[in-house]
Amino acid sequence: MSIFARDLEVVDYRNFPAYALALGPGLTVLVGHNAAGKTNLVEALQLLTSGRSFRKPSPAELVREGAESCRLNLKLEGDGRVIDLGCSVEGGKRSFSRNGKRCRAAGVRGVVPSVLFCPDDLDMVKRGARVRREALDSFGIQLNENYAQLLSSYERTLEQRNALLKERYCTPTLLETWNESLAVTGAALTVHRIALLARIREHLVETYEGITTKETISVSYLPSWSQGCVPIAAIGSAPADDERRAAIDTISSRLMDAYSSREDEEIRRGMTLTGPHRDEVVFEVNGRSARSFASQGQQRSIVLAWKMAEVEVTRDILGRPPLLLLDDVMSELDAMRRDAFLSCVGHDVQTVITTTNLGYFNEHALHAAKVVSMGES
Numbered sequence: 001m002s003i004f005a006r007d008l009e010v011v012d013y014r015n016f017p018a019y020a021l022a023l024g025p026g027l028t029v030l031v032g033h034n035a036a037g038k039t040n041l042v043e044a045l046q047l048l049t050s051g052r053s054f055r056k057p058s059p060a061e062l063v064r065e066g067a068e069s070c071r072l073n074l075k076l077e078g079d080g081r082v083i084d085l086g087c088s089v090e091g092g093k094r095s096f097s098r099n100g101k102r103c104r105a106a107g108v109r110g111v112v113p114s115v116l117f118c119p120d121d122l123d124m125v126k127r128g129a130r131v132r133r134e135a136l137d138s139f140g141i142q143l144n145e146n147y148a149q150l151l152s153s154y155e156r157t158l159e160q161r162n163a164l165l166k167e168r169y170c171t172p173t174l175l176e177t178w179n180e181s182l183a184v185t186g187a188a189l190t191v192h193r194i195a196l197l198a199r200i201r202e203h204l205v206e207t208y209e210g211i212t213t214k215e216t217i218s219v220s221y222l223p224s225w226s227q228g229c230v231p232i233a234a235i236g237s238a239p240a241d242d243e244r245r246a247a248i249d250t251i252s253s254r255l256m257d258a259y260s261s262r263e264d265e266e267i268r269r270g271m272t273l274t275g276p277h278r279d280e281v282v283f284e285v286n287g288r289s290a291r292s293f294a295s296q297g298q299q300r301s302i303v304l305a306w307k308m309a310e311v312e313v314t315r316d317i318l319g320r321p322p323l324l325l326l327d328d329v330m331s332e333l334d335a336m337r338r339d340a341f342l343s344c345v346g347h348d349v350q351t352v353i354t355t356t357n358l359g360y361f362n363e364h365a366l367h368a369a370k371v372v373s374m375g376e377s
């Protein structure tokens with residue numbers, strides 16, 4: 001048996017003075033009126049499982065208006081043990097705990113990874129490249145601590161190099177102190193991203209082509225240092241150590257070339273113009289760019305297939321599915337996509353769905369679900 005989320009308790013969090021939610025092992029449907037606090041609870045579950053919130057709140061925003069501090073706890077159960085994950089905000093600072101012991105976000109992340117799907121994700125295909133990079137990274141860091149460390153070390157080094165680029169005394173010689181470490185970290189992060197995208201792609205293509213029947217989809221990684229996409233197959237979903245090292249060497253030297261050929265422009269603009277923070281994830285439907293040409297329905301099918309792929313990739317890598325959090329998406333999907341999704345959720349993926357209307361669920365799904373009505377909070 002694998003670990004699942006059992007009890008969520010919050011105190012002075014968002015709109016709740018105190019609230020306890022017991023989750024079912026399968027599907028839990030949270031039904032309530034607008035502003036009842038449904039998304040707040042989904043956010044609490046995401047924070048406690050991934051160490052991050054999709055809303056990117058400041059610590060103070062998590063604390064109920066008028067209160068001084070807040071506390072969130074999630075009990076996980078399985079494999080013969082109970083794990084208590086906590087998050088609290090006190091004195092304007094956020095901290096995490098595991099079994100009562102204070103830890104960093106990394107200490108709660110990944111015990112039970114979560115996959116969140118909310119209305120903001122629905123236009124992920126059309127929006128700027130940052131949204132797609134973040135989708136890949138926020139999934140990657142839950143599955144692999146190395147990915148998380150590389151990402152934060154890349155972001156830190158990038159910030160320092162950018163700060164230097166903004167200084168009036170900045171020169172190419174001074175930049176050299178940062179170039180190599182940024183290139184090597186950036187290359188390692190790129191290899192992680194491409195390998196993860198290769199895994200996602202396998203499932204995404206199958207699901208998308210299953211939902212739409214007559215269409216084909218391709219997914220690729222477009223690095224900012226290259227004129228074209230890097231074939232995902234060139235790195236693969238599970239590169240051997242020597243392949244990984246060779247790919248890191250190649251990419252870091254391409255990044256170093258890019259830094260030197262664009263240094264004047266970088267100094268003028270005060271920012272680093274090449275690297276994973278400028279790379280793109282590209283979808284094509286029937287050979288045409290989805291960002292430019294996909295209809296709204298096609299875009300939604302891509303996002304749906306992406307989320308379903310995240311569930312399957314978690315299962316492939318960790319041997320167990322993630323906690324799936326679906327915030328208010330049923331009303332946004334048509335009946336066909338809704339049913340496709342509900343059938344993937346199945347009985348072995350612990351899922352929390354929020355809705356204002358139970359009418360979106362077929363009887364079969366509701367029969368097996370735990371339905372929690374959120375009254376006045």
Ligand SMILES: Nc1ncnc2c1ncn2[C@@H]1O[C@H](COP(=O)(O)OP(=O)(O)OP(=O)(O)O)[C@@H](O)[C@H]1O
Nearest residue numbers: 014015033034035036037038039040061063064065
């Ligand atoms: N720190 C806070 N203190 C007090 N109230 C807050 C705080 N943060 C958020 N809220 C309130 O919590 C309420 C519930 O928000 P939430 O987004 O969870 O609603 P919801 O049930 O998801 O509604 P909808 O169905 O419209 O999506 C909102 O009215 C919001 O203003």
Ligand SMILES: [Mg+2]
Nearest residue numbers: 038039040328
């Ligand atoms: Mg909501």
